[in-house]
Each structure stands twice: as structure tokens, then as C-alpha cells.
Amino acid sequence: MLTSEYGMNTKSMLLTKNQNLNAGGIYENAIAQELYSKGFRLYYYNSNRLGELDFVIEYNNRALPIEVKSGKDYTIHSAMNNCLENPEYQMQEGFVFANCNVSQKGKVTYLPIYMVMFLQQDSELIVLDKIEF
Numbered sequence: 001m002l003t004s005e006y007g008m009n010t011k012s013m014l015l016t017k018n019q020n021l022n023a024g025g026i027y028e029n030a031i032a033q034e035l036y037s038k039g040f041r042l043y044y045y046n047s048n049r050l051g052e053l054d055f056v057i058e059y060n061n062r063a064l065p066i067e068v069k070s071g072k073d074y075t076i077h078s079a080m081n082n083c084l085e086n087p088e089y090q091m092q093e094g095f096v097f098a099n100c101n102v103s104q105k106g107k108v109t110y111l112p113i114y115m116v117m118f119l120q121q122d123s124e125l126i127v128l129d130k131i132e133f
Helices: 008-015 024-037 078-085 113-118
Strands: 043-047 051-059 062-068 094-098 103-105 108-112
Touching: 024 051, 024 062, 024 113, 043 078, 051 078, 062 078, 078 094, 078 108, 094 113, 108 113
Parallel strands: 062 094, 094 108
Antiparallel strands: 043 051, 051 062, 103 108
């Protein structure tokens, strides 16, 4: 259903698993559908100065920026970095959903696409336990 509005060329690329397909829009639609089904209100953010965020949701009573990445450069997200560093926004963390393993760097948590199903209203998503050495 997510791909019903795409043209035949894109549908063909999906069916043949063409490596040149940019799946960004498909991933964004899947993430949007899952977040909406969990009761999150979805907001889009775009600023000439700071950049564009795929989604901003209210998560644990604060704004949470979310980026959805389909390529190998999932660690590049300048708009999210700009927003997280802006003290006016008071954003404590951001999530990037991509084809990746779970990891964290600074205020950004990287999560595999499927893990969006674990986001719940008013609950912490515990993905990393601190390991003491």
C-alpha cells in the first residue's frame, strides 16, 4: 500500500530489488505510519537557517527530532545536529532510523528501522545499557 502511488519504474525497481532504488520515501512512509498508529502527532520542521527534519514528535513530554535514512551515510544529519545544539529548542536527544545497528553518539541514538515499533507514548526507549569498564 505504501508504494501504490509510485510510478511503474519505481515499482519495478522494488520488485527486482534494484540496488539503485532510493528507498528514503518508502522508509519515511513506513515510519510515519507506525508513529501515527502509536498515537504520536507528526510534525515536519524546515528552517532556512537550521535545515529540515523528517519528523518532530512529543516524546516523554519533550520535542524529539527524528531522521529517517536509507543510505550508508546515515550518520550525516546536519539539520538534527543544528537543532540539538540550539539552546532555544531544548532538545535533549534525537533518533535516526536507518539500516544500521543500535548505537549512540552524543545526543543521537541510531536505531534499525524496525525498532520504531518499540516507541510508546510516555515511556523511555531503553536501547543501550551503560557498560562500566
